[in-house]
Amino acid sequence: MSFSDTLGVIGIVLAVIGLVYAVYQAREKKRLEEYVRSQAWYIYSKANNVTGIAQAGLGAYKQAHAQNLNTQVLELMAKTDAFGQDLFKETIRQIQLAEPEFTHSQIDVWVSDGKLDEDHAALFKALCVSSTAPND
Numbered sequence: 001m002s003f004s005d006t007l008g009v010i011g012i013v014l015a016v017i018g019l020v021y022a023v024y025q026a027r028e029k030k031r032l033e034e035y036v037r038s039q040a041w042y043i044y045s046k047a048n049n050v051t052g053i054a055q056a057g058l059g060a061y062k063q064a065h066a067q068n069l070n071t072q073v074l075e076l077m078a079k080t081d082a083f084g085q086d087l088f089k090e091t092i093r094q095i096q097l098a099e100p101e102f103t104h105s106q107i108d109v110w111v112s113d114g115k116l117d118e119d120h121a122a123l124f125k126a127l128c129v130s131s132t133a134p135n136d
Helices: 003-064 071-098 104-113 118-125
Strands: none
Touching: 003 071, 071 118, 104 118
């Protein structure tokens, strides 16, 4: 076997190894994207629960102590609610980044599928890149 034949065989072997590695990396990238998308929706759900509980706690405190509100407690609970709302909006942005399609029509599909509450759709649609809503 000549030197050029040996180089040719080495080149073919490296090409096959490179192709196999590229396929492997593509599969791993897809798995990672699916994981990130799943996590974004999970965190959105948990942030939604936290904000609901914070708001319910604030309301219950105001009702139970209407005659004797502690302004420091009230301020801390209001800040908790505000930070929770900020976190909730950030989770929507994470979904925007993770989803392959983030359009008005896709958001409507999520609502109709029950993946997204109708009252949250406006928050999602506000992050759509397109400046116009689809025709209804």
